[in-house]
Amino acid sequence: MNTPELCLGALLCGDASGYEIKQRFETIFSHFQKASFAAIYPALTRLEADGLVTARVETQQKRPAKTIYSLTEAGRQRFIDALHESQGDEIFRSDFVLQMFFAELLDADKLAETLERHEQRLRETIARLEAVRDQGGHSPGQRFTLDYGIAVKRASLAFVEQSKATFIHEEPEP
Amino acid sequence: MNTPELCLGALLCGDASGYEIKQRFETIFSHFQKASFAAIYPALTRLEADGLVTARVETQQKRPAKTIYSLTEAGRQRFIDALHESQGDEIFRSDFVLQMFFAELLDADKLAETLERHEQRLRETIARLEAVRDQGGHSPGQRFTLDYGIAVKRASLAFVEQSKATFIHEEPEP
């Protein structure tokens, strides 16, 4: 799925501006999809030209005006079609795992930092997902994605914690 | 890490042709990095021009001649530097998780197929990683990446298997 299609998906959760769509990518979608402003804004312009969304401008006091987009019926259908056509492909690329593959070539310091940082990130991701989950109000599908993310990240964390000793040999403080 | 840098890493495991480098991406690197022929071959040409690898042609009977690349000391150092500079970034994008997020919009059939297919893929990946691991001869770092992959994929599989009942309601065969 490319950015325009993902924007349709984001709008299925309710009308939103480009800025707000980006926020959805940072919260509910954050652990399985990404999109930048530079991809979202042109996508929305295009989707409007194609009749898949409609736009209206909302002026605010004390805030810049924003353009709110709504799915049209065609847009809704387009997204559902795309969902059905999707083969469920996944992309995973990890420089962390690459670093560990070549752990023997890393300085002891860098190796320790790498593991530490990765643990940290996993803990942050888990905390963020739990926070979103605990807000409640999710459909079973949405709930699945949150719990799935939490389960997988927890397994990663457990494995890293357990393997740490193999790679890091505590030195007494001088 | 981009394709040229990854090729240096692949060559750290021993001299290889472009074709053989691709095979390394399909086996030992397969669960955390990807590279296509169309990215590898130009990368190798470039690396040679930059003095990071050397090339020699090896003729074979009954097989096309192949160009074997070897890391130079500069190439080896370049890769180690890149490893140290890496922030361990990860990219994960999953259309499967997206489909599950919108599970309520999918046909019962498509939903069942989606879950089934994902389970299948997870089992295949686990089996492939176990096969590579059981060949033995890996450094602790390499071993970590294999075991990490297996641990994470098993957790995913367990979660999907356990959640299946929530989404699929077995209908008696007509």
Next chain:
DNA sequence: ACCTACATGTAACCCGTTACATGATTTG
């Protein structure tokens, strides 16, 4: 004074993918 949040956009660039082209040999 400075940074963050809100809000939208463009231009240049990079990297990688898809598809194509070629050709021998082995396996089913």
Next chain:
DNA sequence: CAAATCATGTAACGGGTTACATGTAGGT
């Protein structure tokens, strides 16, 4: 006899990123 494996490459295209540009309001 078709398909897969071995082996290398190019050309066109597409998609997304980085960086830039602009401006207000509110918090530290």
